[in-house]
Amino acid sequence: MTEEEITIEDPVEWLLGADEFHHALYAAALRNLEDLDNKLRFNNFAYALRELTSSILKQRAPKEDVLRCSWYKNEVDHIEDGVTKIQHARYVVQGGLSDEYVEKDLNLDVSPERKAIRDSLKELSNYTHVSEATFNLPTQEVEILVEKSLDALRGLGVAMVNCRSLIAHSLFEAIEAQAIDEVVSDSLEALDSVAHHYSLEHVSVNISGVERITHDTVHLFAAGFIDVQLQWGSNSDVRRGDGHLQDDSFEFRCNLTCSVEDPTGDSLAMEEDSIMVNTKTWGQREDEWGHVNMTDSEPAD
Template sequence: MKYECVSQELRDYADGSNDDFVKALCTGIERLLPDSESPVRLNLIASCFRELLTYQLDCLAAHAAVQQCPWYVQDPTAQAATRRQRLRFAISGGLPDAALGTLGFDEPASIAELADHYKEASKYTHVRPDRINHSDDEVGDFVLAGVTALTGLREEIDYLCDNVKEHLRDAISEHALQKFLETELDELDILSTHTRVECPYVDEIDVEKIDHAYVYVNVTGDVNVELVYGSRSDFRRGDGATLNDSFPFQVSLRSPVNNLENFETTQQIKVDTSSWYE
């Protein structure tokens, strides 16, 4: 079996990570691939894959966090959260089944694929006489299946975040408008005698994380304002003036995993009015 395709998949996965340990394990696996003279080539690769998944789960799904999720039920055969439960948390945090259903999100195939691949990796890691001297095809298939499943996990995380963003966009827009109406913003008020907020437009929604209790989002956009100069009497005399303008804004929010449209502000609205002074 030629390994160019498998090696490229490994490099692509490594390039998508900013973690040096992940990159090092992928490099190690790639260097082991062509060593067909080693009777324990697959065993060493399997060990790297098992530790790679374990490390990823430790980063994304700590046992304590998983056990605080509203959907968590202790498996009577396990002492802590199972691997499948940790994989679910890595993808969707504490979002309960009802919320996932609303988002149109079923259990990803990558959960079963990674759980099964971990079992197979564990089998090869425990070296026995009948578990050495694997063919090129066996080695290539094992690595390709593993990196495909890991890539699937990353894609499922991105896919869920995209679903959350689109589902919450209207509710976030309404919340942003309400916050603009009820919050005095010095950076806007200083621009005129009276500043009226007309409408904020949400541009980007970034799902920063989903933990056991909340979905955290960072929101950016532009707010349209009417700048009023002069009092009512000034306007009656024809001395008042109005000007329309817009400025970029940013706000950080969070919502409970079991009530996604109930937002609270974690970082107050910031409006960038620097363009006004240019």
């Protein structure tokens, strides 16, 4: 399973992310439309949504990062290191990945979404300058313009998720193999706080995904379960009945990276010390001896 299987209920909300200002500004923009007696309601909406869109592009695609992409070239006349709205949108969706990789390997054409964002910003700007032609627009025209501008944002969010999902899907087998190898070879210190000894029985990767794409690196994660047999006491203690064996399962997560120049299993690498085993619930479970184990259950760093 990869993030490819995740359904986005509201691409705009997803694109806003965890930024409280963006959520508040988006809500304020929509509230302008509710004021049916205000003849400037769409003008106010257009201004707020234009600024929100520009802020999202700057946050998710900072100019200095766009400039470091291998695909960047200055397309702005008379401005040194100029970055267009289409280039900002390109970075939001694919970071430093080449168009050739996105179009041929992922079979994803995002040029319509880039152009829609640019065109939406231009159109919204037209309505921030109040004139007789842009004042007190009919309700039907407002509805059409609002839907068009929101569709541009939705399209950008969907393209961003699709790109990441397709990358994770294409790399899943390599991610799974590397994550399992790393878990098997790691000391898993978090389990040392649970039992005196443990034996690793099985490792499974259930989900993988792309967290972010920078100008030079794709940052991924993998998560799944580690099945172990926990042991308290020595082997001789267990044979005498003074020790204890117990089968259990713990969630784990790890981080990986690969190069945007070669986004394949060949460049995939595990981030050092990134394996985290979740033992938080261990101290809240009753074991087979009928008591609650109060061992420190914080996950390993």
